[in-house]
Amino acid sequence: MEGRSLERERYKRHLILPDVGEEGQEKLKNGRVLVVGAGGLGSPVCLYLAAAGVGTIGIADFDRVDISNLQRQVLYCEKDVGKRKAEAAAERLRQMNSTLKVLTYGDGVTKENISQIIEGYDVIVDASDNFRTRYLLSDACVRMGKPDVYGAICEFSGQVTVFTKDGPCLRCLSPDEPETEVPEASGFGVLGAIPGVIGCIQAAEVLKLLLGTGDSLVGRMLFVDLKSMSFDEMEIGANPRCTCASFHRLI
Amino acid sequence: MKLNNRPYADWHEGLTIRGVMEHMNFTWPKLVVKVNGQLIWPEDYDKVVLNEDDDLKIHHLLGGG
Numbered sequence: 192m193e194g195r196s197l198e199r200e201r202y203k204r205h206l207i208l209p210d211v212g213e214e215g216q217e218k219l220k221n222g223r224v225l226v227v228g229a230g231g232l233g234s235p236v237c238l239y240l241a242a243a244g245v246g247t248i249g250i251a252d253f254d255r256v257d258i259s260n261l262q263r264q265v266l267y268c269e270k271d272v273g274k275r276k277a278e279a280a281a282e283r284l285r286q287m288n289s290t291l292k293v294l295t296y297g298d299g300v301t302k303e304n305i306s307q308i309i310e311g312y313d314v315i316v317d318a319s320d321n322f323r324t325r326y327l328l329s330d331a332c333v334r335m336g337k338p339d340v341y342g343a344i345c346e347f348s349g350q351v352t353v354f355t356k357d358g359p360c361l362r363c364l365s366p367d368e369p370e371t372e373v374p375e376a377s378g379f380g381v382l383g384a385i386p387g388v389i390g391c392i393q394a395a396e397v398l399k400l401l402l403g404t405g406d407s408l409v410g411r412m413l414f415v416d417l418k419s420m421s422f423d424e425m426e427i428g429a430n431p432r433c434t435c436a437s438f439h440r441l442i
Numbered sequence: 443m444k445l446n447n448r449p450y451a452d453w454h455e456g457l458t459i460r461g462v463m464e465h466m467n468f469t470w471p472k473l474v475v476k477v478n479g480q481l482i483w484p485e486d487y488d489k490v491v492l493n494e495d496d497d498l499k500i501h502h503l504l505g506g507g
Binding site for chain 1: 471474476479483499502503504505507
């Protein structure tokens with residue numbers, strides 16, 4: 192089958208969606224998304240973006256696959272244990288969709304490289320597992336005007352929002368990063384399905400941002416609790432006292 | 443007063459956000475707090491005095507991934 196008609200067949204269920212269609216699928220193909228953290232959240236995010244045909248996916252993670260990751264990090268198989276996550280994830284995505292450009296950042300994101308890395312992307316996904324990275328990302332995204340699709344989990348719970356330059360950022364909600372991680376990244380239990388739920392919502396928010404359709408989670412934080420099976424949301428606004436207030440055009 | 447959409451039975455004159463946190467044993471170090479829709483930062487948890495008809499929301503801010 193010729194390339195174009197194969198694409199039409201592959202994305203048929205997108206093409207018949209009024210909010211996607213050929214034009215939208217082209218937007219996804221031209222979309223460039225950076226996923227920071229290729230763990231529990233990063234797994235479904237990467238898989239659904241790749242399946243949807245997002246043309247360029249960057250994966251930033253410095254870690255290696257551990258056998259204890261396999262309980263929830265569905266990007267990886269037993270054969271990946273010991274491999275670098277960014278590389279193993281990229282390999283999986285290329286197997287899934289050979290038409291994509293997948294870039295890896297095996298050093299993760301740091302204060303030194305963050306601006307240079309995110310510059311080339313349209314949307315940034317925070318799928319990291321620590322507040323140091325989360326504040327680093329949020330600050331950089333505000334400074335550079337990139338949407339930051341934030342997802343976080345613990346035990347049976349998770350939360351998702353979208354931070355933008357014009358809306359609230361992480362510092363608007365909570366001005367300072369904690370002195371110690373809360374709790375330490377690997378020190379709490381996680382029901383394997385919660386990063387699946389939250390990561391899929393993050394992927395959906397990314398696709399909507401690229402398509403320019405629907406109501407995004409900008410200005411709203413969605414709370415999910417799988418134990419009580421409840422979804423709740425809270426409106427959040429940019430805080431005039433935030434150190435990023437000048438970027439939020441509040442001052 | 444309401445806490446997370448449920449009636450809060452232990453309201454009293456002079457009750458602060460910190461007072462609710464201590465009474466309800468909120469020990470998580472990163473919280474998102476709103477009173478009547480307005481975000482309150484940690485430095486104000488001791489200062490904000492709650493009224494009998496206030497709507498207080500306290501959520502954990504998670505960081506795991």
